[in-house]
Structures are given as C-alpha cells and as structure tokens.
Amino acid sequence: QVQLAESGGGSVQPGGSLRLSCTPSGFTVDSHVVGWFRQAPGKEREGVSCISSTGRINYLESVKGRFTISRDNAKNTVYLQMNDLKPEDTAVYYCVADRVYYGTSWDIASAYDYWGQGTQVTVSS
Numbered sequence: 001q002v003q004l005a006e007s008g009g010g011s012v013q014p015g016g017s018l019r020l021s022c023t024p025s026g027f028t029v030d031s032h033v034v035g036w037f038r039q040a041p042g043k044e045r046e047g048v049s050c051i052s053s054t055g056r057i058n059y060l061e062s063v064k065g066r067f068t069i070s071r072d073n074a075k076n077t078v079y080l081q082m083n084d085l086k087p088e089d090t091a092v093y094y095c096v097a098d099r100v101y102y103g104t105s106w107d108i109a110s111a112y113d114y115w116g117q118g119t120q121v122t123v124s125s
Contacts, residue, residue, distance in 0.1 A: 002075070002114050003031040004028035004095040009119030012085055013121075018121060020080040022095035028069045033101040036069070036077040038091035038121075039108060047107030048093070049080060060104045085123045 008020040022034060035050025035058075049059045049069040057069055068081045082089065095116035102111045 002097070004097060004116035006093070006095045006116040006119045007083075009093060009121045010078075011122040013125050014045065014086055014123055016080070016085050016123070017083045018085065019082065020115060020119060020121075021077050022079075022092055022097075023075070023077045024095075024097060027097070028073070029076050030073050031076050031113075032099055033095045033106070034071065034095065035112070036080050037092070037094045037096055037112075038089075039118075040088075040091040041059075041120055043091075045094075045109050047072045047109070050096075050101075050106050051078060052101035056101065056103075060107065066093065082121070085121075087123050087125075089121060090123050091121060093121050094118045 003025045030072045033052045039045040051057050051069050066084045071078045083095040096112035097114040098112045
C-alpha cells in the first residue's frame, strides 16, 4: 500500500525558511514523479514543484528562485526547501506522486494518484 509521509511544516516570519520532506512507502522516489501541491484557504489547489524519475524538475512561476526540490535516493525522500517565504505562500502543502510524468501537465492535480495528508505552512509577522 502506497503512503506518503510528510513533515517539516510550521510557522515562520516573512523572509524565513522551511524544508518539507516526503518519504513514500511502497515505491522508491527514483521510480515515480514526486512533487508538491498547495492549497490556501478559499483558493484552488496549485502545483508547486515536482521532480520526475529521470530528474526533470518543474516549478510554479511564483516560487522560482525561492524554492528548491531535491531527492535523496538513499533516504527515499524528496525535499522542498523553501526560502524567502512570503505570506502568500501560506497554505496546506501536499506531497504527491505518480508512476507517470506528464511533462507540461505536471501541475494538474488529476495527474497524481497518490497524495499525502498535507502539512500546514504559515508565513506571518
């Protein structure tokens, strides 16, 4: 049974940093596309970033230069390093995964079969 275990959310001030972790069970991170979506109150879910099995990486435009996705195959974990956080980054962040990488459609929620429970990220002064 596939499960995605997320950790690393919390509360920070604007300009601060957080690192989210996603450790799946049931598959290895180098065999699936693994990524992150987020959903803020009253807003639609949006794709933040993903890394394919071959190492292709995508980012939401508004996080480019601030967020970095990476993976550690030995620890079977994908990380999302979030720097220079802004209040508009406040949301529940979900780890997602799928066997298939859909390229330019990476940011469509229905492209992912597996979802984590979500972790809250709050950016506020």
